[in-house]
Amino acid sequence: MLQGKKILLGVSGSIAAYKAATLVRLLVKAGAEVKVLMTSSATQFITPLTLSTLSKNEVGLHISENGSWSNHVMLGRWADAMLIAPASANTLAKMANGLCDNILLAVYLSATCPVMFAPAMDEDMWIHPATKANVDKLKSFGHIQLPVNKGELASGLFGEGRMSEPEDIVTFLDHYFAQKAAKSGALAGKKALVTAGPTVEPLDPVRFISNHSSGKMGIAIAEALANNGAEVELVLGPTNLGTTHPMIQTTRVQTAQQMFDACIQRFDAANIAVLAAAVADYRPAQVADVKIKKKDEGLHIDLEKTKDILKTLGTQKKDSQVLVGFSLETNNEREFALKKLTDKNLDLVVLNSLNDAGAGFNYDTNKVYLFTKGGKETALPLKSKTAIANDIVSAIIELQHA
Incomplete structure (x- = not known):
């Protein structure tokens, strides 16, 4: 600021x-x-x-x-x-x-x-x-x-x-x-829910299943929303990153279930929800109480599905709410993104392709494609994640005023 x-x-x-x-x-x-x-x-x-x-x-x-x-x-x-x-x-x-x-x-x-x-x-x-x-x-x-x-x-x-x-x-x-700008921002008086970062799914007291998400993109979106006047609830998975923005309230979570519970609790009051977190699709069906010891034979782990946060919120979404999801793909990118837009009742889906250099996990830059349920498609070139976040929030503001 x-x-x-x-x-x-x-x-x-x-x-x-x-x-x-x-x-x-x-x-x-x-x-x-x-x-x-x-x-x-x-x-x-x-x-x-x-x-x-x-x-x-x-x-x-x-x-x-x-x-x-x-x-x-x-x-x-x-x-x-x-x-x-x-x-x-x-x-x-x-x-x-x-x-x-x-x-x-x-x-x-x-x-x-x-x-x-x-x-x-x-x-x-x-x-x-x-x-x-x-x-x-x-x-x-x-x-x-x-x-x-x-x-x-x-x-x-x-x-x-x-x-x-x-x-x-x-x-x-x-x-x-930041607070001065918020009073006159395009989203002044609006409440936003943002998820960011990975989740971790314990296998035993020592090991867990997770992914490479740093939370940079989601945090940047939370800050961009706040800079435009929104009061933001950030549900943040385990990462060493964070934000001190005065318009952002952060709730730290670890597992997909904890993130699900936090989102369900906050969604009804939100005008905007942006789910940028990389949530685990599966978790170990059984979590050992003690460290699993190494054996000569292989280890078999049964996995069970986690609750789909985005789809659940899509079923609860009111017409006045804007729901945004992310689609990180390695193949058939556009097809999968458009399917998610429809199947999960989203207003906007942000497509990341791991095939694009400089985009994806842990980079300070990103390259994304925006698809709205109104049929609008926008390709954003490689930019800093802060700049991409501002572009995404501009698209959200358009949807709010549509």
């Missing part, structure tokens, strides 16, 4: 100013355009050259620069968000009382964008009634305070007052813009 966002970073005089270098680097890496403002005392902790190099923009140091007295006004109107990090006790006091004796404060008073601040100071300063009053006043202006951490402080004492870590600040900003 930070891609293309314009961020004004104000750096005040605190030892935590050294973290500004990491913060700028992470914001730029996330796709944001960053401009930095520094108080004179901040330059004693970190050089403007460091931050200008990392941000690829000149650092603002003075109210009047390059013969202009209005640069602070233009900067205040340029940004999507202004973040003061670190925000020292002195800077917080000046902000709360409208003082304007440096470029950071001049831009702050001119800012027409949301303002956020990450306090950084010793615990005694942080808990002082004057500081608390200043913070409360800034919050009354509609400004957003980032959490204050507890730990070792510059004084050598241990307590509250540490600035949020740069990684946490970037996550905070990402969530902020």
